[in-house]
Amino acid sequence: xxxxxxxxxxxxxxxxxxIRKGFFKRVVGHVKAVDGVxxxxxKGETLGLVGExxxxxxxxxxxxxxxxEPTAGNVIYNDQGIKKDLAxxxxxxxxxxxxxxxxxxxxxxxxxxxxxxxxxxVAEPLTVQGIGKNRKERTEKVKxxxxxxxxxxxxxNRYPHEFSGGQRQRIGVARALxxxxxxxxxDEPVSALDVSVQAQVLNLLSDLQKELGLTYLFIAHDLxxxxxxxxxxxxxxxxxxxxxxxxxxxxxxxxHPYTEALLKSIAAGDPFSDKPREALEGTVPDPxxxxxxxxxxxxxxxxxxxxxxxxxxxxxxxxDYDSYVACHFSDSLDLKSFEK
Amino acid sequence: MSSxxxxxxxxxxxxxxxxxxxxxxxxxxVSFSIEKGKTLGIVGExxxxxxxxxxxxxxxxxxxKGYIAGGEINYYYEDGSKIDITQYxxxxxxxxxxxxxxxxxxxxxxxxxxxPVYTVGDQIIEAIKLHQDYKNKAExxxxxxKMLKKVGISAPxxxxDEYPHEFSGGMRQRAMxxxxxxxxxxxxxxxxxxxxxxxxxxxxIINLMGDLQKELNMAIMFxxxxxGVIGDIADEVMVMYTGRxxxxxxxxxxxxxxxHPYTKGLLNSRPVIxxxxxxxxxxxxxxxxxxxxxxxxxxxxxxEAMAICKKEDPPVFEVEDCKVKCWLYRKEEKAx
Numbered sequence: 001x002x003x004x005x006x007x008x009x010x011x012x013x014x015x016x017x018x019i020r021k022g023f024f025k026r027v028v029g030h031v032k033a034v035d036g037v038x039x040x041x042x043k044g045e046t047l048g049l050v051g052e053x054x055x056x057x058x059x060x061x062x063x064x065x066x067x068x069e070p071t072a073g074n075v076i077y078n079d080q081g082i083k084k085d086l087a088x089x090x091x092x093x094x095x096x097x098x099x100x101x102x103x104x105x106x107x108x109x110x111x112x113x114x115x116x117x118x119x120x121x122v123a124e125p126l127t128v129q130g131i132g133k134n135r136k137e138r139t140e141k142v143k144x145x146x147x148x149x150x151x152x153x154x155x156x157n158r159y160p161h162e163f164s165g166g167q168r169q170r171i172g173v174a175r176a177l178x179x180x181x182x183x184x185x186x187d188e189p190v191s192a193l194d195v196s197v198q199a200q201v202l203n204l205l206s207d208l209q210k211e212l213g214l215t216y217l218f219i220a221h222d223l224x225x226x227x228x229x230x231x232x233x234x235x236x237x238x239x240x241x242x243x244x245x246x247x248x249x250x251x252x253x254x255x256h257p258y259t260e261a262l263l264k265s266i267a268a269g270d271p272f273s274d275k276p277r278e279a280l281e282g283t284v285p286d287p288x289x290x291x292x293x294x295x296x297x298x299x300x301x302x303x304x305x306x307x308x309x310x311x312x313x314x315x316x317x318x319x320d321y322d323s324y325v326a327c328h329f330s331d332s333l334d335l336k337s338f339e340k
Numbered sequence: 341m342s343s344x345x346x347x348x349x350x351x352x353x354x355x356x357x358x359x360x361x362x363x364x365x366x367x368x369x370v371s372f373s374i375e376k377g378k379t380l381g382i383v384g385e386x387x388x389x390x391x392x393x394x395x396x397x398x399x400x401x402x403x404x405k406g407y408i409a410g411g412e413i414n415y416y417y418e419d420g421s422k423i424d425i426t427q428y429x430x431x432x433x434x435x436x437x438x439x440x441x442x443x444x445x446x447x448x449x450x451x452x453x454x455x456p457v458y459t460v461g462d463q464i465i466e467a468i469k470l471h472q473d474y475k476n477k478a479e480x481x482x483x484x485x486k487m488l489k490k491v492g493i494s495a496p497x498x499x500x501d502e503y504p505h506e507f508s509g510g511m512r513q514r515a516m517x518x519x520x521x522x523x524x525x526x527x528x529x530x531x532x533x534x535x536x537x538x539x540x541x542x543x544x545i546i547n548l549m550g551d552l553q554k555e556l557n558m559a560i561m562f563x564x565x566x567x568g569v570i571g572d573i574a575d576e577v578m579v580m581y582t583g584r585x586x587x588x589x590x591x592x593x594x595x596x597x598x599x600h601p602y603t604k605g606l607l608n609s610r611p612v613i614x615x616x617x618x619x620x621x622x623x624x625x626x627x628x629x630x631x632x633x634x635x636x637x638x639x640x641x642x643x644e645a646m647a648i649c650k651k652e653d654p655p656v657f658e659v660e661d662c663k664v665k666c667w668l669y670r671k672e673e674k675a676x
Contacts, residue, residue, distance in 0.1 A: 052538040053509065164625050165386075194385040194565055199609035199621030206618075221538055224568075228611035228619070251613055265543035266613070267568030271591040277572060279543035283508045338613055 006078060007183055007215050008041040008064070008101075013073035013087075015056075015063045019288055031288045033059040035239035036073075038314065041183065046209065046216040048230030048247065050223060050262065054284045056239045057219045058106075061185045064217070065101055066094065077101065077183075099129055102176040106188035108168035112160040118171055119156040122146065125178045145174040150204060166197035173204065177212075185217045190225060202229060223266050227251060232322075235259050238287055238295040241314055245323040251338040255317055255325040257300045263338040294328070302333055346416050347527050347559040348397065348443075349373040353411035355389075355396045364629045366392040366406070368583040374527070377553065379560040381574030381591070383567060383606065387626045389583035390563045394529045397561070398445055399430045415442065418526065440471040444520035448532040450512035454504040460515045461500035464488070464522055471523045487518040492548060510541035514548070521552060528553075529561045534569060546573055567610055571595055579603050582629060582637040589662030599664045601642045636667065644668060 014037075016030040033056045041047050051057050062068045064075050066086050075086040077097060089097060102125075105111035112121055122142045132138040143153035149170040160168055169189060176184050186205070190198040206229060208214060220226045226233060226247075233250045235243040235258060243256040254260045261280040282299045285291055291298050297307040306328050314326040327333070355367035367389045374380045382390050395401050396408055413425040415438065428435050447453040455463060464484040474480050481500070488496035491514040504512055513533060520528060530549070534542040546569065553560055562573055570577055570591065577594045579587040579602060587600040598604045605622035624641045627633060633640050639649040648667050657669040 052540055166625060195567070195606060196385055196609045196622040197625065199611075199619035200623075202611070203619055203621060223539060224611040224613055227613050228616070262539060265540045267539075267542070267546070267566070267572050271571045271574075271595050277543040277547060279547050280540040281544070283510055283541065 005043045006040045007043045008078070008217075009074075009076040009083075010037060010039050010064060011074045011076070013037045013060070013063060013075065014071040015059055015068055016071045029288055032239050032290065033287060034063055037236075037239075037241055039234055039241060039244060041215055041217060043182075043215055044209075044213055045231040046218050046229055048226040048233040049217065049219045049236060050221060050226050050233060051236035052284050053221065054287070055236050056287070057221075057236055058187055060236070061103070061187050061217065061219055065098070065103060065185060067103075095129070099179045100181050101183045101185065102179060102181040103185045103187065104169075104172050104176050104189045107192055108165050108172055109160075109192075111172055112168060114160050117157050117159055118142075118146070118151075118163075121160070121171060122156070122174045122178055125175060129179060131179070141178070142174075145177055146171075148177065148208070149174045150200075164197075165193050166200055169193060169197075169201050170204065173201075173208070177208070180212075181214070183215045183217065185219075187219045188221065189218075191220065191222065198225070205229065223262060235262070238284060238290055240295060240326065241324070242296065242326045243324065244314075245317075245325075249323065253337055254335045255323070255330045256296075256327050257302050257333065257335065258296050260335040261299075261301075264336070266338065294326075302329060304329070344420065345375040346373050347376055348416070348561075349412075349414040350397070351412040351414070353393065353396055353413060354409040355392050355401055355406060356409040357406045359405065359630070362630050366583050366629065367396060369411070370578075370580070370583075370585055371411075372578055372585070372588065374559040374561060376526070376559055377557045378575045379553070379562055379573055381570040381577040382561065382563045382580060383565060383570055383577060384580035385565060385606075385626050387629070388580045390580055391531055392583075393580070394445065394531050394561065394563060397425070397529060398439060398443065399425050399428065399435050401430075403430070415527075417442070437471075440467055440525070441523050442525055443527040443529065444523070444525040445529040445531065446513070446516045446520050446533045448535050450509060450516050450536070451504065453516060454512060456504055459501050459503055460488075460507065461485075464500075464515070464519045467519050468522050483522070484518075487522050488515070490521070490552070491515070491518045492544070493518075509537055510544060513537060513541075513545055517545075517548065517552075521556070524556060525558065527559045527561070529563075531563045532565070533562075535564065535566070542569070549573070567606060579606070582627065582632060584637065584665065585656075585663070586638065586665045587662065593660070593662060597660075599659060599662055599669065600666050601644045601668070602638050605641075605643075636665075 013034055015034040016032050018027040019029045021028045037060060049057055063070050070087045076083050077086055084097060119142050122145055123138045126132050126138045132141060142156055146153050146156055151170055190201050218229055230247045233247050234241050237258050243259050254263060264278040265280055285298060293309045294307040294312055297303045312326045312328045314324045317323045317325050351371050353367055353370045357364040357366055370393055384390050397413060408426050414422045415425055416422045461484045464487055465480045468474055468480055468483055485496045485500050488500055493499050493511060493514055534545050564570060574591045576590050578585050581602050587603050598607055608620040622641050635651050636649040636654050639645045646667060654665050654667045656663050656665045659669045
């Protein structure tokens, strides 16, 4: 399923938001929402991204697409063998590149313009990019796209409020597919949906992936959903990637204490086990004032003095060159796998 | 069910809405009861009448369009006397005494259900002042601090003077729980209390609710669409679809042996960690309550639909201590 060809390579990406105070709006500090992130996505794979809210998942997605101007770093997109840095491109060139990278948003209620008909919503990227000779041709394309995502083409003159949450998310998917992208960034696409509808949308996304050879960067906070759809998973904490691993390995042998804590807090949904869920204490620290050393040390049960002073690097693990972990003691800790 | 331990007993509850296009039967003949110290879970997709059931219990159905059309909601006091909530006006003295003191509710959205212009402490104090006999300011404040401490908020003495926006999502939900529990209610209604929260915080809140339940011996009605949470917290589960109860059984048998095709569908839609099996979603979506299909409300989405399902609405069958509203169990009924 996964080719070795890298479709996207992100190097040391940073996004800082300045904190301004006082009459002259002096910059007094920075919120380091994304603080030096490296990862690659291979063609045809699904890379999952998990973490608690406020750890920078959505900011990372937006910065990769250059919807937010990156503070530093490169986002290198492989455009048919020619490597282009999204962080450096601007204007027409950037618009052209964005044809290949599209996004699906979390909230199907606020991400569709309520004053546009479904036809206009799905045709908008085509109009913007100047694809299709005339309105008629674009309408044909819209019909095709709607059928592809499981909606009826006769519904295209309706408005978003006439659709249910799941159907709206399908419209969002159709819009993302309009430009035949290679990479789709899905920012919590199923979080706002009911379980049954969630399953429909997840199945649709994986069918489309097989059919069109799409690559996904899939953001979610539901660990069950991420495990289901991803080939590899990245775990993010306070602007940093703390672990990257093959999806199955992540659940079977987590390498970072934060990953272990996340797995422990999953609702097992098993009424027969008396084992209580072990909750990770506390919340994500303020990113404007992050802890010293390893950012997770304030909540880590295995914390030692070294963790408080020295920040660990994201390094390859011993047994697998394709997985990475950022913990001083990842080799010596015996972390528990997810138990059902 | 022994009535001495029973906290609430609902019989054939009907909550309707008058709309321009006709009467919407949001809750249509729901019956259940909850005992002291027990948790009843209510699951179903959005629009199945879960929240309206809880609003009816509080007698807070949105007026003037919504009203309780029939049925009984019997609340049993500590001393054994009972009150039928449906017989009282929503703004009557009796109802106001009942809410807060006897039953309390926590909502899904901790941000929208807290008032942004009052401190968290003031809002907890307001609840205590209304329902209990504390008069002294210092006493009220120390009670609010105690409540915040109880729900696990660190440094409650300083936190009590902070505003909701200074709290994180999980802390806001804790503050809501503190407010709900401030008058020691005997019934807690939790309407999707963890849906908007992260897994880590969700686990904290669920554990907290479980601990407090043991401590105070409360009855809890827990509404959610997440079956994982239900498995962890509920003793008994009620599955709702289009305002009706389609299956009711204890949690263990619901998970090990789901009976109604809708329950099976909900369980199969859930990604299970460790299995890459393709999800089997329930096709389609919840029908419009004004245009319900003929026969069983679920038949057009049901993979096991038979001829009779399209014509006649199934009654409730009792199968192995479970109640199932499905024609599939007709024979077993006859045999027993």
